[in-house]
Amino acid sequence: MIRLTELSLPLHHADEALPAAICRRLRITPRELVRHVVARRAHDARDKGDIKLVYSVDVNVRDEAAILNRFRKDRQVQRTPDTRYRFVAQAPEDAARPVVIGAGPCGLFAGLILAQMGYRPIILDRGKVVRERTKDTWGLWRRSVLNPESNVQFGEGGAGTFSDGKLYSRIKDGRHLDRKVLTEFVKAGAPPEILTEAHPHIGTFRLVTMVESMRATIEELGGEYRFSTRVDGLDVVEAAGERRIRGLHLHDGGYLAASHVVLAIGHSARDSFAMLQAAGVHVEAKPFSIGVRIEHPQGWIDRARFGANAGHPMLGAAEYHISHHCSNGRTVYSFCMCPGGTVVAATSEEGRVATNGMSQYSRNERNANSGFVVAIDPARDYPGDPLAGIALQRHWEERAFVAGGSCYKAPAQRLGDFLAGRASTALGSIVPSYKPGVTPTDLAECLPDFAVAAMREAVPVFGRQIPGYDHPDVVMTGVETRTSSPVRFTRDEAFQSLNTRGLFPAGEGAGYAGGILSAAVDGIKVAEAVALSMGASTADAQSAVAA
Structure with a gap:
């Protein structure tokens, strides 16, 4: 097949316009076009009065070789890439069982790939199965009751379960591992559209059932889940001049022997970070950001981005991505924008408040919300430890x-x-969505002075980019602190800890991902590294392709 990219059509085009455009672009007759399949669809809304849909399509034609030769210097007409996933290894019959700590997107895909290669992984998670965890999470939102071991951050599915469910990132990978992630999600019940939309998302309710389906797949392949199981210590032995992991001490006094451990604990496992540092695992500070969640009526964002085309079903709820470099040297930017969503309580520790954003697949709530955050840096803001x-x-x-x-x-x-x-002593016309509720106050008391100054400078700049962004009734809810992990458990080229062999730091908590898709891709890479480090048989695996 031939991949044809950057094919632009009007927003309101008829169905027959796409094959006609393909024929014009390739300079062929309709009879020469055998069939076409949309590989990707995006929209270009830079001109709100003339929004375009931009397609990448895979086409079968009668004389493929002649067309590829005719367009051999055209980067927008190329042979369709092979995006099938190929396993790097196959477990021998006597393979040891690797352990995955964490059942978020990274741990989920590390476990899935290991299971598909025949390694029967053991997956540990300190939280509960996803439906029980959902009940506990609603307990905080509806009754102000926090379960520190089962909440937005901890439990099956990870923090991404209670989010917008975005499935895109800036990662570039020549092996198309992101395609493997999306394909597995569709097999687990995600809408097939995520394979073609430029900015796919799923939403919380669909993620719940997908996570359950993928757990069932892993178990059918011999994998094992152990929920409500927190790792409280590492058994590390020194031999031949190197540190090597030998097992895990569990919260209930139990012990699990393990020579290959995937560390996919998420960005909020603060007690686990301290435990790992105490165990001598190499760790360093990493930048993150701090700020608030900011809410606008979704209709304002739709009109600002799409003009008279706001509400068109092909466009959906509008998003935005903005940033500003401030005079005090700080950068303010939007983070994890949730169209048609809600602001949610995201704390995992008693006596603390943290916020995040969440959307359902429909994205039809009245408000848009986004992180409105300021980047901070270890050397400048929290040096030393x-x-x-x-x-x-x-x-x-x-x-x-x-x-x-x-x-x-x-x-x-x-x-x-x-x-x-x-x-603030009262709020205005925009109703905040945060549950269990808000208290009007002065957010300057909840943020560093440098962040407050930077945010105040950025607001009018953003208001010029998005009409209504700086409306006085816009609601800010604090605080947003969990933008990413504040630490990185540094690893080498083989994906192992710099100073603890057999320990494979992975995903957001280890400082190597940001979001569902990139965390899942990192889980795949680490699973492959685990398999190869276990002396796996690769002779037959190079040609093995995932179903």
């Missing part, structure tokens, strides 16, 4: 808890009051 970023996060989360009323309500403020430097 590699875990100092955690202390910084906790400090501001505790301030937010008190400002919200010490009951898991979140501190909130009208944007107009924030810019004027005065506390």
Whole structure:
């Protein structure tokens, strides 16, 4: 097949316009076009009055060789890439069982790939199965009751389960591992459209059933899940001049022998970070960001981005991505934008408030929300201890808890009051979506001074880019501290810890991913590294292709 890219058509084009455009572009007659399949669809809304749909299509033609030769210098007409996944190894019959710590996107795909290669992995998660975890999460949102081991951060599916379910990233991988992730998601119940949309997403409710389906697949292949199982220590032995992992100490006093361990613990496993540092695992501080969630009526964002075409079903709810470099040297930017979504309580520790955003597949809630955050840096803001970023996060989360009323309500403020430097005593026309509720206050008391100054400078800049962004009734809810892991468990080219052989740091918690898709891809890479390090048989695996 031939892959034809950057094929642009009007938003309101008829069905027959696409094959006609293919024929024009390839300079062939309709009889020469055998069939076509949409590989990717995006939209170009730079001109709101003339929005275009931009396609990549795979086509069968009667004389493929002649067309490829005719367009041999045209980068937009190429042979369709082979995106099939090929396993790198196959487990021998007596293979040891690797252990995966964490059942978020990274751990899920590490476990899946290991299971598909025949390794029968053991997957540990400190939280509960996804439906029980969902009940506990709603317990915080509806009744202000927090379960520190089962919440937005901990449990089957990871933090991405309660998010917008975005399935795109900036990663570039010549092996098309992102395609493997999307294909497995579709097999597990995701809508097939995620294979073609430029910015696919799933939403929380669909993610729940998909995670369950993938767990069943792993178990059918011999994998084993152990929920409500926290790892509280490592058994590390020194031999032949190197440290090597030998087993895991569990929270209930149990012990699990393990020579190959995938560390996919997520970006909020702060007690686990401390345990790993105490065990001597190499760790370093990593940048992250801090700020608030900011809410606008979704209709405002739709009109700002799409003009008169707002509401068109092919466009859906509009997104935005904005950033500004401030005079104090800080960068302010939008993070994890959730069209038609809600702001949710995302803390995992008692006496602290943290926020995040979430959307369902329909994205039809009244408000859009996004992180409105300021980048911070270890050398400048929390030097010294590699875990100092955690202390910084906790400090501001505790301030937010008190400002919200010490009951898991979140501190909130009208944007107009924030810019004027005065506390809010009431909110305006925009109703905040955060549950279990908000308390009007002064968010400047819940954020570093440098962040407040940078955010105040950025607001009018963003208002010029998105009309209505700087409306005084816009709601800000604090605090957003979990943008990414504040640490990195550094690994070598074989994906193993720099100083602890057999330990494979992976995903967001280890500092190597940001979001569902990139975490899942990292899980695949680490699973492959585990298999190869176990002396796997690769003779037959090079030609093995995932179903």
